Amino acid sequence: MKFLVCISNVPDTTTKITFTPDNKELNKAGVQFVINPWDEYALTRAIELKEKLGGNVTVLNVGEADTEPNIRKALAIGADDAIRVNAKPTDAYFVAQQIAAAAKEGGYDIILMGKESIDYNGFQVHGMVGELLGIPTVAPAIKLDVEGSTATLEREIEGGKEIVEVATPFVVSCQEPMCEPRIPNMRGIMTARTKPLKVVEPTGEAPRTQVTEYALPPKKQGVKLIPAESAGDLIKLLRNEAKVI
C-alpha cells in the first residue's frame, strides 16, 4: 500500500506570535519550526499501517529549502522517501494543487494529512485535494484502519462520531487521538540522511486568496480579582458588568 503524508512546517506551539513591522509576514526571528502537530498524527498512523500491511510512506511538503530539517525529521520517524515542492505555501488551493499533482504521478492509495495547520488554520486542503482528484475525503478522522482495499474510519462530528467505510484511494485528515505520535530514535536519524528527498518545482494555477495584513488581538484590560471569600460576587459582576449570564 502506498501512503502519501502531507506535512506543514509551522512555528512551534509555544511560539509567541509577532509580525514584521509592515504586518505582512510572521516575524521568524528566534522561532523554532516544527512538523505541524496534526500532521504528526497522519505521519505516525501511516507508518503504523505500513508496518502492518507493508508498502511505502512518502512525505510531501510544499516549502522552501528551510523546511528540509523537518522533512528529514519525518524520514527519521519512519517515512521512506520525501518530496519537497519548492515554493512558499501561499494559500490552501495552491498547496492542494501541488499535492494533487504529486498524488496523480505517484498513484498513492491513501493521502493523509493533519486536520489543519496551526498557523493558517485553513482546514481546507483535504477537501480540495479530494475534489481535484475526484476521490472521497474523510475529515477530520480520529481512527483509521485498513483491510484489503477498504478502510474503516471514525470521523468526528459535533456531538459525536460517525463510522465511515471508504475504498482506496481516498484523502483523510487526521486529529488526536488517532495514535501516539513518535519521536525519532538514533537509528532513524542516521538512516534519514540517506533516504531520497526529491525537490520538484510547483505547478498549477495561481493562489485564489492573498493575505494583506496580520494583526494581534486587542490587549486585555487586565484581570479584575475577586477575593475567594466573596466568590459569589463574581457571578453578580458577570451579570451586571460583563453581561454574559
Place this chain on the structure above:
Amino acid sequence: MSVLVVVECDNGEVKKSSLEVASYGSQVAQMLGTTATAVAVGEATEANLAALGEQGISKVLYDNDSRLKDFVNGAYTKLIAAAAQQESAQIIVLANSNIGAAVGSRLSVRLQASLATNVVELPKTDGGQFVVKRGAFSGKAFSDVILSGERKIIAVKKNSMEPLHNAGQTATVENFSAQLTDADFSDAPKQVIMQEQAGGILLPEADKVVSGGRGMKGPENWNLIEDLAKALGAATACSKPVSDVDWRPHHEHVGQTGITVSPNLYIACGISGAIQHLAGVNSSKVIVVINKDPEAPFFKAADYGIVGDVFDVLPKLTQAVKELN
C-alpha cells in the same frame, strides 16, 4: 449576484451556528443589494426553516430525501453546488464546522471559488477588493485576506456573529431536489454514535463553557465543574493533560490541538494557562480564571480572576448562580 447560505439542521432544529451564518449571509446580501437564500441540510421542520426569515433569509431550499439526515460529503457537496447553480450564487456562506469545512473545501474546487475559513467579521468591500478578517495562528492572531475571483465561499467562525432576530419575518420554504443518485451516497456513514454531552450542550456551539484542568485533582471531582455548568447552562471542557490521562474524554479537550472555542464566557478552573491552551480559548469574550497559584499565567489573559482553591470556590459560585436565578 446572490448570496447562498448553508444551514445545518439536526433533529428538526436549525443549529445555533447556522442562525449566525444566516445572519451573516443576509447582512452580506444587504451590503451587495441582493437577497439571501438558504439551502438546508440535515433533518429540518418546515416551521423552523420558515423562521429563518428572522435572520433575514427570504427563501429556503430543502431536499427532504431521508438519506440526507446524516452528513454525507459527496451528497451534501452536490446538493449545495446545485443550489448555488440554480441561484447563481456568487457568495456562499457556511459555518466553520466539521461539515462546513468538509463541504466548503470541495465546493471551492468544484465552483472555482476562493475560500476563507474561520472568518470572524463581515467582509469589507472598499476599493473593489473583497476582504475578510479571519483567525490565524490558532487564535493568537488575525489576518485580512483578499478573496479574488467571481465566486467566494466564507466559513464563519462560531460565536463571532450575533444572530439577528427580526420577529415575525418568515422565509418561504421550497422543495429542492439535486437528483441525487446512490453513487452520491457512497461515503455515507455506516453508523452514527452520539456522545453524551454534559447538560446536552454541544461544546463547539456553547456560549458558556466551564473548563477544568489538573488542579481538579481527579475525575471524581468533576461534579464541581458539572454543577456550575448546569446552573449556568454551560458546556463542560478540559485541558489537554486532563484528556491525556483520561479523566475526561478527548472531545472535551480545548486548546491548540483540541477544540477551539469562542464562547461569551469561559471559566477556567485549576488550569494554569499554557500558551497552547490559551490558543484554543483566547477569542472568548470574557475569561474567568480560578486558580490557587497567583502566578498562573492564565491570569494575564483573564478578565476576572479568583486566587483560591477550586474546591472552595466552585460550590460558592454554583450557589450564587442558583440564588441569582
